[in-house]
Amino acid sequence: MEVTVLEELWTLKELFTYPNEYIYWSVQIVMYPFMTGLVAGAFVLSSLYHLFGIKQLKEIARFSLVFSFALLMVAPLPLLLHLMHPERNFYVFMTPHFTSAIAAFGVVLFVYGSIVASELWFLYRKHLVEGSLKLKSQLNKSLGEKIRYGVYTALTLGVFDLSEPALRQDEKAIKILAGAGVPVACFLHGYAGFIFGSVKANALWMTPLMPVIFIMSAIFSGVALCLLTYIMTMEIRKFKVSRKRASFVYPTFEEIKGVEMLEVKMTSKYLLLFLIFSISLELLDLVFRGYTAVRSWDILRLVIYGKDFTSIFILQYTLGNLVPFILLLMPGLTIRRAILALVLVIFGVFMMRWNVVIGGQSFSLTFSGYMDYVLPIIPHDLDTFKEGLFGALFIGALPFLLFWILNKIFPVFELKGSH
Amino acid sequence: MNRRDFLKLALRGSAALALAQGLDEAFRPVSLHAASRPVRWVFLVDTYKCIGCGFCVKACKRENEIPFEADVSRTWVERYVVTKDGEVFADSPKEARNGFTSKRVDLGLGRYKDIPQERIDKAFFVPKLCNQCEKAPCVQVCPVGATYQTADGVVLVDRKWCIGCGYCIMACPYGMRFFHPVYHVAEKCNFCYHRINKGMKPACAQACPMGARRIGNIKDPADPVANIIMTQRVSIHKPEYGTNPQVYYIGLSEEVR
Amino acid sequence: MHVLRPLYVVLAVAGIILIARTFVVPRDFGIHERGYMYGWYRTGNVEEWKAVQVKYQGKEYCTDCHAEQERQVLSSSHKIIECENCHGPALEHPAEPTKLLIDRTRDLCLRCHTYLSYPTSKRSEIKGIDSDQHNPGEECAGCHNPHQASKP
Numbered sequence: 127m128e129v130t131v132l133e134e135l136w137t138l139k140e141l142f143t144y145p146n147e148y149i150y151w152s153v154q155i156v157m158y159p160f161m162t163g164l165v166a167g168a169f170v171l172s173s174l175y176h177l178f179g180i181k182q183l184k185e186i187a188r189f190s191l192v193f194s195f196a197l198l199m200v201a202p203l204p205l206l207l208h209l210m211h212p213e214r215n216f217y218v219f220m221t222p223h224f225t226s227a228i229a230a231f232g233v234v235l236f237v238y239g240s241i242v243a244s245e246l247w248f249l250y251r252k253h254l255v256e257g258s259l260k261l262k263s264q265l266n267k268s269l270g271e272k273i274r275y276g277v278y279t280a281l282t283l284g285v286f287d288l289s290e291p292a293l294r295q296d297e298k299a300i301k302i303l304a305g306a307g308v309p310v311a312c313f314l315h316g317y318a319g320f321i322f323g324s325v326k327a328n329a330l331w332m333t334p335l336m337p338v339i340f341i342m343s344a345i346f347s348g349v350a351l352c353l354l355t356y357i358m359t360m361e362i363r364k365f366k367v368s369r370k371r372a373s374f375v376y377p378t379f380e381e382i383k384g385v386e387m388l389e390v391k392m393t394s395k396y397l398l399l400f401l402i403f404s405i406s407l408e409l410l411d412l413v414f415r416g417y418t419a420v421r422s423w424d425i426l427r428l429v430i431y432g433k434d435f436t437s438i439f440i441l442q443y444t445l446g447n448l449v450p451f452i453l454l455l456m457p458g459l460t461i462r463r464a465i466l467a468l469v470l471v472i473f474g475v476f477m478m479r480w481n482v483v484i485g486g487q488s489f490s491l492t493f494s495g496y497m498d499y500v501l502p503i504i505p506h507d508l509d510t511f512k513e514g515l516f517g518a519l520f521i522g523a524l525p526f527l528l529f530w531i532l533n534k535i536f537p538v539f540e541l542k543g544s545h
Numbered sequence: 546m547n548r549r550d551f552l553k554l555a556l557r558g559s560a561a562l563a564l565a566q567g568l569d570e571a572f573r574p575v576s577l578h579a580a581s582r583p584v585r586w587v588f589l590v591d592t593y594k595c596i597g598c599g600f601c602v603k604a605c606k607r608e609n610e611i612p613f614e615a616d617v618s619r620t621w622v623e624r625y626v627v628t629k630d631g632e633v634f635a636d637s638p639k640e641a642r643n644g645f646t647s648k649r650v651d652l653g654l655g656r657y658k659d660i661p662q663e664r665i666d667k668a669f670f671v672p673k674l675c676n677q678c679e680k681a682p683c684v685q686v687c688p689v690g691a692t693y694q695t696a697d698g699v700v701l702v703d704r705k706w707c708i709g710c711g712y713c714i715m716a717c718p719y720g721m722r723f724f725h726p727v728y729h730v731a732e733k734c735n736f737c738y739h740r741i742n743k744g745m746k747p748a749c750a751q752a753c754p755m756g757a758r759r760i761g762n763i764k765d766p767a768d769p770v771a772n773i774i775m776t777q778r779v780s781i782h783k784p785e786y787g788t789n790p791q792v793y794y795i796g797l798s799e800e801v802r
Numbered sequence: 803m804h805v806l807r808p809l810y811v812v813l814a815v816a817g818i819i820l821i822a823r824t825f826v827v828p829r830d831f832g833i834h835e836r837g838y839m840y841g842w843y844r845t846g847n848v849e850e851w852k853a854v855q856v857k858y859q860g861k862e863y864c865t866d867c868h869a870e871q872e873r874q875v876l877s878s879s880h881k882i883i884e885c886e887n888c889h890g891p892a893l894e895h896p897a898e899p900t901k902l903l904i905d906r907t908r909d910l911c912l913r914c915h916t917y918l919s920y921p922t923s924k925r926s927e928i929k930g931i932d933s934d935q936h937n938p939g940e941e942c943a944g945c946h947n948p949h950q951a952s953k954p
Contacts, residue, residue, distance in 0.1 A: 130615070130726070131615050131616050131617055131723075131724075131726055132724065132726070132729075133724070134616060138654065139653050140652070140654050141634060141652055141653055142629055142634075142653075142802065143639075143653070144621075144637070144719075144720030145616065145617065145621045145637050145639075145640035146617050146618070146714075146721065146722065147719075147720050148722035148723075149717065150711040150714050150724070151711060170648070179638050205710075208710070208711075208887050209708050209709050209710055210707075210708070210709020210710075210711075210724060210729040210730065211707065211708045211709045211729065211730065212708075214689075214706070214708040214709075214710060216826075217689040217691075217706060217708055218688050218689055218708070219819055219823075220689075220822070220823050220826050221689050221690045221706075221827055221831055221842070222688065222689070223687055223688055223689060223690045223842050225685050225838065225839045226685065226686045226687055226688040226712065227686070228686070228688035228710060228712055229688040229689070231688070236815075236816075238949070240808070240812040243808065244808035244809075244812075247807075247808050248805075250806075275601060275827075283807045283808070283811065285804040285807055287804055292804060293803070295805050296805070298805075308818045319713075324686075324716065325682075325686075325715055325716055326682065326716075326786055326787075327682065327715065327716055327718035327786065328715065347567075353590060369643040390614075391615040424605075430625075454571075491718060491719070491720045491802075492635070492720075492802035493802065494633075494635065494802055495653070555828070555877065561815075564813075564816075564817055564820065564925040569883040570873045571898035583896075592920065592923075593878070593923065593924060594924050595925075596914060596923070596924050596928060597913075597918070597923075597925055598913040598914045599913055600883075600884070600887040600913070604858055604886070604887070604891075606910070607857055607858070607890065607891050608856075608858050608891065609854075609855045626920070642875070643909060643913065644912070644913030644914070644916065645913070645916070646909060646912040646913060646933065647916065647933075648916070648918060662919045665919070665920065665921065666921065667920070667921050667922045667923075668823070668918070668921065668922070668923060669920060669922055669923040669926060670923060670925065680840075681840065684839070684840045685839055685840070690831070690842035690843050690844075691843075692843075693834070693836070693840065693841055693842060693843035694836045694840040694841060695835070695836075696834075696836065697947040701847065701848065701851055703842075703843060703844055703847040704847075704850075705844075706844060706847075714839045733849065738851045738852065738854075739851060739852055739854035739855075740854060740856055744858065747857050747862070747875075748857070751858060751860055751884060752858070752887050754883045754884070754886055754887070755882065755924060796922075799825065
């Protein structure tokens with residue numbers, strides 16, 4: 127029987143490494159914190175409106191909550207693709223070993239999912255009830271309408287009360303959930319940072335700053351993604367209105383443009399805030415390591431300033447942080463410039479995850495050897511798909527598909543009937 | 546109270562009881578305490594005696610069904626060559642499953658280093674195996690309880706429960722763990738648990754012609770290995786990680802990684 | 803109080819998980835001797851590991867039938883080598899496998915007999931050769947008897 131070590135497919139070992147050392151945590155483990163980061167960020171953006179009542183963020187708030195839910199549903203997938211025994215995935219719910227940060231995954235996902243789902247329910251309850259009643263009264267429903275009726279009715283959870291007191295209760299519930307959800311969203315991503323930061327065996331990962339850095343960059347990536355997707359959808363709507371392809375709730379092109387610019391300007395300010403937090407912490411970590419120069423510093427220096435220089439300083443810090451920072455601060459922000467800045471921000475956050483996960487495995491435990499990660503590009507079997515470029519792209523694209531489906535039940539662009 | 550209210554109460558009550566029972570089970574699982582056996586396995590490696598023949602690696606792979614040609618092993622031997630100008634070269638070609646049959650040091654990626662004999666200040670071999678740490682970080686990080694430590698100190702992996710997340714592999718500071726190429730679960734040296742429980746020596750210890758590998762029971766006052774550990778100068782590997790490893794070395798030089 | 807409706811759904815799901823646990827989790831899974839951190843496992847697994855088949859039997863297993871080879875080896879410097887090091891694990895030999903490997907390749911002998919002058923290591927005390935210089939490509943056993951470690 128032809129037996130190869132799976133990880134040999136993408137690991138090149140140089141100089142002195144232990145025989146069992148390979149890059150075990152590859153691209154899917156980069157995708158996981160990336161996705162949970164977007165989840166956390168999207169939720170925090172939504173909460174900024176619901177909790178603090180920042181009126182200008184109203185439009186994007188609803189949007190980011192639904193998107194957060196779409197992202198949340200995709201978030202466990204990278205883990206499923208990575209596990210050697212995905213069919214045993216539920217063991218983490220059956221016999222959780224809470225001394226392990228990964229066991230927190232089960233609890234956190236469940237709690238956070240409950241909060242987001244509940245908040246969505248309160249936000250869209252009126253729409254669901256109205257939709258259900260409208261379809262109920264309709265005779266001769268088509269198959270699509272039958273399904274929609276079933277979904278709407280099920281989602282009402284048996285509550286059809288749309289009186290004023292009930293709606294006020296809904297508003298209060300949303301506020302409470304938005305508030306409770308923020309620390310949970312932070313914990314969702316903080317624990318992912320803790321997974322890495324608590325591994326004393328890994329000289330690059332081991333730092334108490336890791337959970338905090340992860341949370342900061344998570345929020346800033348989530349906000350960026352929501353804003354970017356929001357811009358995309360607004361551009362599509364502008365296009366449709368200008369070609370008179372459909373009539374929307376927004377009557378004119380100008381009105382769409384006005385709302386869009388407002389949201390973009392407001393949200394960019396928060397983006398910059400978290401960008402500053404995130405970069406400060408990362409630089410602090412780097413400076414500390416260089417200054418204290420413990421045993422691992424020799425190899426880390428060679429990896430950070432040598433092998434991974436382009437990846438860290440050019441791709442992540444410059445393209446992913448500095449350039450968007452300048453673009454967003456320059457006066458006269460246009461939509462085009464915002465799009466560029468946001469794409470770069472998301473790319474930068476992805477590179478940060480890459481530099482932590484892959485970077486942490488670029489050097490050997492011997493501190494005298496290296497391991498190069500060769501991402502499988504063309505998949506020629508299930509493993510090279512799962513842990514290769516196309517597996518990562520698949521995970522990246524899926525939230526958009528799910529969002530499109532969710533939008534049919536929880537429409538994000540509605541002037542009337544929203545809180 | 547009417548029948549309806551009574552039924553409602555009964556239903557809610559039993560549901561609450563069931564939930565409470567379930568929660569109790571989840572948070573205070575049944576603890577099964579075996580009588581504490583007077584055994585704590587420890588290992589002694591004498592790096593002066595190791596000649597780098599690699600018979601230990603061959604025996605381990607055969608005994609524990611690790612595919613021989615796969616580039617992973619539960620145990621391996623490292624070679625260190627220290628030159629007169631202070632440079633240290635180290636390798637472990639194919640985890641030493643075929644021994645060290647060449648003077649050239651393997652630098653990886655098809656490159657080798659020829660070191661003339663007269664330029665060598667010292668050179669030696671270091672066998673490595675799982676330390677069965679008293680405070681094993683690999684056990685701490687398993688999310689599902691698939692890896693654990695027995696009362697006699699050996700850290701085992703439950704092949705039927707391991708989900709293959711790889712966290713234990715990342716957590717081991719010594720690089721001992723890997724994914725089994727066939728079973729796709731975490732794998733590592735377990736001191737040949739099936740052998741030591743029958744009074745036999747681990748396969749590597751039996752195979753070693755020089756007696757460089759020895760297993761013992763630190764709790765047995767008559768055990769010669771325990772005696773050496775307690776009365777002679779021995780070292781442990783990477784004490785700074787706080788893992789309390791139970792493999793002791795004689796002749797562990799500062800170059801050893 | 804319709805606001806509590808989602809909470810009931812969440813509790814129901816949690817309840818299902820807890821009920822599922824009683825079916826999925828093996829009875830012997832629990833906290834054992836080393837506490838929750840180091841002793842959270844299924845006890846049945848310990849017996850599974852103890853029951854693994856022993857492959858290498860050790861020298862004493864061979865001597866009953868192969869006394870002649872044993873006598874030769876014991877009188878030579880190869881007495882420190884286990885028979886199974888070169889011949890592979892005995893398992894249930896002669897029942898299964900009926901024959902053990904006789905490996906005549908150079909690589910087997912070169913494991914110890916590639917001369918490496920390593921100060922502080924016992925390796926430098928083993929007589930050896932430079933494989934490229936000493937009859938390259940030839941079988942060692944062609945001239946040397948491995949059981950007697952003799953010169954040709």
